[in-house]
Amino acid sequence: MAGNTFGKIFQITTWGESHGTAVGAVVDGCPPGLPLTPADIQADLDRRRPGGGPASTPRKEPDQVEILSGTFEGLTTGTPISLVIFNRDAHSKSYDHLKDIYRPGHGDITYQQKYGRRDHRGGGRASARETAARVAAGAVAGCLLTTAGVRVQAYTVELGGVAAQQRNLAEISQNALFCPDNQAAAAMVARIDEVRRNHDTLGGVVEIRVSGCPAGLGEPVFDKLDAELARAMMSIGAVKGVEIGAGFAAARLTGSENNDPITPEGFTGNNSGGILAGISNGDEIIIRVAVKPIPSIAREQQTINRQGQPVTIKVGGRHDISAIPRIIPVCEAMARLVLADHLLRQRTLGPDPKLKRAPTP
Amino acid sequence: MAGNTFGKIFQITTWGESHGTAVGAVVDGCPPGLPLTPADIQADLDRRRPGGGPASTPRKEPDQVEILSGTFEGLTTGTPISLVIFNRDAHSKSYDHLKDIYRPGHGDITYQQKYGRRDHRGGGRASARETAARVAAGAVAGCLLTTAGVRVQAYTVELGGVAAQQRNLAEISQNALFCPDNQAAAAMVARIDEVRRNHDTLGGVVEIRVSGCPAGLGEPVFDKLDAELARAMMSIGAVKGVEIGAGFAAARLTGSENNDPITPEGFTGNNSGGILAGISNGDEIIIRVAVKPIPSIAREQQTINRQGQPVTIKVGGRHDISAIPRIIPVCEAMARLVLADHLLRQRTLGPDPKLKRAPTP
């Protein structure tokens, strides 16, 4: 109810502040018998970790995950899995001058408006550091999905106005921005360098692709698969837009152009993005999210302090130029959490093998 | 869990099929003492009702709402409010030829995949008729929001590729497409007529604007206000994309361009769309949704039947050319449901007047 729990069956609750003792997640509803060790989680955390890549902050966090409960002899037991990542490189003092000032584009002012108080250090709960817990929990979801043959992959398709011209998935691992177009990736890096010199920041677009997803996932009418994916993506701090399949472009097509014809071999197009009436149709699921530029810029900005007086602010600190590519494992984690949850939901809400069944296609 | 309930405190559960006996909603969690009569709901239903406007179906449904419980002497009592709308003009037989055929772009195939059976008449539960229950429940939410000074208004900003060039809210009520640009509206009508002759259909973009929303609504980190709005909008059948504030355009701005400066008088821009870190900031909330073209087209399309054999289909029936403008009250209803829920959530999750408070801005 207070917003820190996600999912209905495969359910996670996250906690922790940027400069508190630790961040973590409790995963409840994971089926028993799933092989799970810290190493299964660490790989994803390492991709999200600060300290590497052309757009990244110099804050160094090992982001070492510990599993405090829910596994026994290397397998899940069906009881809640408690994951914790202790904060190591937290320089709280460097935020002292921001104690009473609201950084533009950040949640400083809205946390104060909502709660009447806030942990100002590094953004507190509103910090992107909170997503470490999501990534850890999402990795557990990923282990479950792997047993069902479902694969989630996110990659950069636009950054600072530079758009990928192709979707060559083989190239994703060949450049630092996880872009399926090496040439575009090079132009993106150039754009980042330019903007960094300018003390400014950049946004972009990430695409998430789900392959191997069985048909039938998603619960009409409010927990449709696309609705849940949209919520999941929009719950990531920097995301300001979500589209499925053709998305906003579909608004400009006619019905005859947009409909995906059906053949005995499957759909001959995928404007639907793999989801019809909120239910997966067995095709690839395609999601795109708009990522806003990071609001922390090393330039003078106009704002107010807690007393409501006008002040100017220049946010130094240790900040990324763009949430891309560190946001990529976060997008994957959120998609995995949605899919794992709906996979388990369909096991119990789908046709009961004991009950009378119509012949299926 | 099965997807027919929306909201956590102001909570609705909808039910009903297109060609069943009725559609309806149970509203639970509405505070006691709210004035509520069927007339308060009927006005919104009349705007959603089929049978009028340039893009609409000729199916005639009075869509008369009845309140079966939860009010006494014209006021809510705090107990669940049961709303029902009986179906009158249901011609089930006209769907007999579709019993075993999957219409492209519809949920026919995915309902069969998910449930192993389906009520094929008029799309069953996947029909847009289901949204009548949302609109009825949303009207109750609207009554509650009115008491708090919150106003939700949706309107057409694009249809069939024709975009509104202005946001003159006064013009919304002056044209049949509820467009804040009368001139664009005329071009949209022309586009509809052209496409209708072509036996095709159109999509577009609807913008939703919330004014008077208090700061502090939204529950980080997963029930952020923008996340919940995105889910709400994406749960509407025809919607394929959602953006908040600058949305996808924000991905192409720099941080210095995208940040909204703060002054003692308020924000001097609204790229954030009134939401920072998932919490309303007191500014207008701006949402845009991409509406796909209606998939029912009176043209031959390639598909399969339940036996998996290739067939062609031409969907006659009584269908709209575009989900716009009938989708407008549905978008409003979903926004209202989210806001009413979060208004009540903030009452209990916000600062406790009994507890020690920091001075607020």
Next chain:
Amino acid sequence: MAGNTFGKIFQITTWGESHGTAVGAVVDGCPPGLPLTPADIQADLDRRRPGGGPASTPRKEPDQVEILSGTFEGLTTGTPISLVIFNRDAHSKSYDHLKDIYRPGHGDITYQQKYGRRDHRGGGRASARETAARVAAGAVAGCLLTTAGVRVQAYTVELGGVAAQQRNLAEISQNALFCPDNQAAAAMVARIDEVRRNHDTLGGVVEIRVSGCPAGLGEPVFDKLDAELARAMMSIGAVKGVEIGAGFAAARLTGSENNDPITPEGFTGNNSGGILAGISNGDEIIIRVAVKPIPSIAREQQTINRQGQPVTIKVGGRHDISAIPRIIPVCEAMARLVLADHLLRQRTLGPDPKLKRAPTP
């Protein structure tokens, strides 16, 4: 959240007041393909219906259930099932004199305290009439349980201080009080007649027995099967106590007396009531509930009115002498709702057939 929804997967939402238009329930999460017609529900409603038996009110309600959605061609579709029972014999005027007076032992005063207003007619939402909706929904749960071989039966084991001396289940249908001891039942009827002449009312104890329940149902640590059954039973208006298996008697046993030994053929005792550590063990589940005497008595009682002034009250109206036996189908319904929900929960939370399994006993 507002308390009118029960269950997590097999989920019901009830609505309606005693003297409103109707009472009803929406059942969400029932699997597709279950045979379901009004007749499957009506039999249980008829047992709960007022107007028969030695302890009953003369109010005549046909309690005819209608299914407004969720079935197609006699089978459930997986979409929500809307059940409605219209009120027919509501004499609201006979409650006019109670408009401003709080009947002792009733919710009149607490509804006023909680909501600041109330529908006083026949107790409004607090009326036992509300349980008609539970019984209807519970009958749907019963249909599902039947397909899984689970059977729920409740019966009277004590009334007005007269206790059954045996559990001869064959005798349950042989007396008007559904007591497994015909001789005790006769004494109970005599006690009812005596008390009726005295313008007083009686309570008793109902036992609920579940046979055929598979092992493994119940979700530790808070949604244990016994915890959920306790909540379900205690949510029935007249119930003031719940015990499982040996219950309060277990508090007086030693461990060696209370433990049920395990043999290859099963447990050799059932003090646990079929539940260990909150999980069903495959044995019969045994629950007992304490039913308080009906508070509406045709005697002068001391109370206050809404202005807080002392008044005396004599409740005439059309009232039962005891909630037993009409409460029996309500107890069965609540047990069925819990079991159906946990049956579906175990389908998704139990061991995944795809995952590595330990050999089971």
Next chain:
Amino acid sequence: MAGNTFGKIFQITTWGESHGTAVGAVVDGCPPGLPLTPADIQADLDRRRPGGGPASTPRKEPDQVEILSGTFEGLTTGTPISLVIFNRDAHSKSYDHLKDIYRPGHGDITYQQKYGRRDHRGGGRASARETAARVAAGAVAGCLLTTAGVRVQAYTVELGGVAAQQRNLAEISQNALFCPDNQAAAAMVARIDEVRRNHDTLGGVVEIRVSGCPAGLGEPVFDKLDAELARAMMSIGAVKGVEIGAGFAAARLTGSENNDPITPEGFTGNNSGGILAGISNGDEIIIRVAVKPIPSIAREQQTINRQGQPVTIKVGGRHDISAIPRIIPVCEAMARLVLADHLLRQRTLGPDPKLKRAPTP
């Protein structure tokens, strides 16, 4: 959904196994501004801690709680509060011989039946050690209740068949069994000593008393205050029965005896236990729970192993003679969790000050 979360607004999720790394709880939905330090929690944990008292195990656990998130400068921030208690004195090896044997009266067999595997060490998740997390979370709830003037106190009213003859609350702190009757407490201790020599164990009855509870808490019809309290209590491992107010005794009273008359000064009796129609009436809330004898006894018992073969077992280990008195702070914690949750629920579901109100009594 998987059962490790409790509460709707004041919501806790617990995790951890008896012989795992730690046990803990995440508290979500606690209002901002509440003073909270580890010391506020430690006192309750110390009362639950093993290693003291006449009926206790010699396992020594410091049960030191750490707050990992959700507070800042000694006050809650409105974000989730993560509590952790590391396990120190876990002798896992002493359970090796129980790896494949099901202890009678324990969840060994049902965990295996449910999950297909289990952490057998010390009962794993089914261990009473899990309640440490409940007590920690309940202490946070207690801090919130204190600000609202609500006080929860539990005490022993029966042990091993010895019943307290009075409720002298002043005597509770004067004996090791927290019994409001020093003389009875002495007899209980004698009974414990006798049974210990006999290698057996004892049960008893705990009463929980809530004073200062405002009227209006509880959400009809399923989340009634008594229903939620019953679920809360029955979710404690050893509890087999729950009653409210007169409880099972009410079943033997007539209506005229059981009804609590109302006067301008309040109720003149409290058979209702402070709850009418599921809503608190402002009077003291009285709950009693039946606690079964501890199943771990140092005597030969008949059981089976995982292969289904008959074996005998003698449970040595480090075990209590009775769950009383260590269960007392657990009962208090569960009552506090229910009350804190309903206190917050009533803030948002009660009458809206902005809406039209009827005059209240």
